[in-house]
Amino acid sequence: MSFYEKKILPKVLDLLCGSSPINYQRRKVVPKVSGNVLEIGIGSGLNLPHYNASNISKITALDPAEELTDIAKRRIYELDLNIDVMNCGAEEIPLKSKSFDSILVTYTLCSI
Numbered sequence: 001m002s003f004y005e006k007k008i009l010p011k012v013l014d015l016l017c018g019s020s021p022i023n024y025q026r027r028k029v030v031p032k033v034s035g036n037v038l039e040i041g042i043g044s045g046l047n048l049p050h051y052n053a054s055n056i057s058k059i060t061a062l063d064p065a066e067e068l069t070d071i072a073k074r075r076i077y078e079l080d081l082n083i084d085v086m087n088c089g090a091e092e093i094p095l096k097s098k099s100f101d102s103i104l105v106t107y108t109l110c111s112i
């Protein structure tokens with residue numbers, strides 16, 4: 001992996017995906033999820049501040065890009081949410097079927 005992919009691209013993605021118009025859309029969707037949640041393609045964790053913590057029992061998040069989930073893990077640290085992060089893609093999710101109440105996917109299907 002190049003220096004650009006490892007160090008620059010994750011920060012650029014985090015900046016662009018964290019812009020006001022995109023956060024406006026996140027605020028409309030993310031607070032609606034509840035229970036045991038699967039987030040596919042968590043990226044740098046920009047949805048995390050928008051979860052309604054009182055409705056969440058646990059979040060399992062996956063993303064193949066470790067350089068992005070490293071940023072997400074820093075955000076998790078600042079929040080009172082029960083979250084497991086897995087570095088894998090959505091094509092083969094190593095979890096039991098029908099084990100989630102909500103599945104959240106934002107700005108990710110274009111990448112899969």
Ligand SMILES: C[S@@+](CC[C@H](N)C(=O)[O-])C[C@H]1O[C@@H](n2cnc3c(N)ncnc32)[C@H](O)[C@@H]1O
Nearest residue numbers: 017041042043046065089090106107108111112
């Ligand atoms: C534009 S970013 C969006 C990140 C995040 N969902 C958000 O709303 O900010 C696209 C994400 O899809 C992830 N991704 C790419 N291929 C994937 C795959 N096969 N399975 C799951 N996530 C994938 C990327 O690593 C990246 O984090």
